[in-house]
Amino acid sequence: MIRSALVVGGGVGGMTAAISLKRIGVNVDLIDADPHWRVYGAGISITGISLRAFDALGILDQIRQRGFVGSGMRGRTMAGNVLMDVPAIENPMPIQQGGGILRPVLHEILSSTVRSEGINVTLGVKVETLSQDETGVDVTFTDGTARHYDLLVGADGIYSSIREMIFPDVPKPQFTGQGCWRLVAKRPPEVDRTEMYFGGPVKLGINPVSQDEMYMFLLEHVPDNPRFSGEELVTHLRDLMAPFGGAVPAMRDSIIAPAQINYRPLEWLLLPDPWYKGRIVLIGDAAHATTPHLASGAGIAAEDGLVLAEELARDNDVAVALRAFMDRRFERARLVVENSVHIGEIQMAGEETASNTMLGATMGQLQAPY
Secondary structure, eight states, X not given: OOOEEEEEOOSHHHHHHHHHHHHTTOEEEEEESOTTOXXXXXXXXXXXXXXXXXXXXXXXXXXXXXXXXXXXXXXXXXXXXXEEEEOOOSSOOGGGOEEEEEHHHHHHHHHHHHHHTTOEEEESOOEEEEEEETTEEEEEETTSOEEEESEEEEOOOTTOHHHHHHOTTSOOOEEEEEEEEEEEEEOOTTOOSEEEEESSSSEEEEEEOSSSEEEEEEEEEOTTOOOOOHHHHHHHHHHHHTTOOTTHHHHHHTOOSGXXXXXXXXXXXXXXXXXXXXXXXXXXHHHHEOOGXXXXXXXXXXXXXXXXXXXXXXXXXXXXXXXXXXXXXXXXXXXXXXXXXXXXXXXXXXXXXXXXXXXXXXXHHHTSOO
């Protein structure tokens, strides 16, 4: 049984791993490079796999209270007319539901849980050097300190420094050709479930994220990967939203400042098997950064943390446990990453029906146990 672990990165995957390892008796240190431990972004969609993972972690009730969890879906035309209403499921299990939550709220729930578990958190530091042998990993930090750990978990995102240290020759993140726009606004009562707009020049959806807020996500084909200045963010997004009806015009009218808008070009990465070297293992976006088309990035990152602790608790041999972790995680992560990227490619080709078919089929596959 490992006695000590360092988790590098305080995002969803890193915090889930830290909590899960602590609960099986491991002394856990968590570090994050940001001295303020901030989180960037607007809302986040949470599908059934995320809710199931959060349930296993013991935070689902907080997600329900502070976010929005429900079932059913509403499809609209570009003009806002209702095409279909998928009814809510009666007494659904977490895997049968979905919803949304503001990213800072999810971060607060997870980070408060980390603190309450007694995990040692150090902010504003990075790993400067590391070396390892069969007994563990020796780490020096940018603050001049050094420690020895039985295990190091790299959960430091798509541009992971830990990945660069142990796998310097793996492919870099790749741009997909799409950009994602996100916007949070007040939620009218009639937006009581996920709404998807069909037939428009861009892909647009709305998701409730709390009792009185919702967020819009909009996917645009941007093959030249442009950069937008502050005022360009406002004018460009307003232009993209202009053809849509329903709840979109009110959201469009609410845009008055660039700070309201979150935009990022979509990139992906899938690290080949294995994601570990000796006693250093990568999880979450450091190993499998996906696009938002399946709204499952947070879910599979959280699953990584849960499964890693399960396998380490099951077998005292770290090499055996990490191999078992890979056997459970690689194909599932590949399904999410590759199908998300392919759905984006289909959307850019204008084949909306095919993209919806693949999305539905993949979400069905992901309902299987992790």
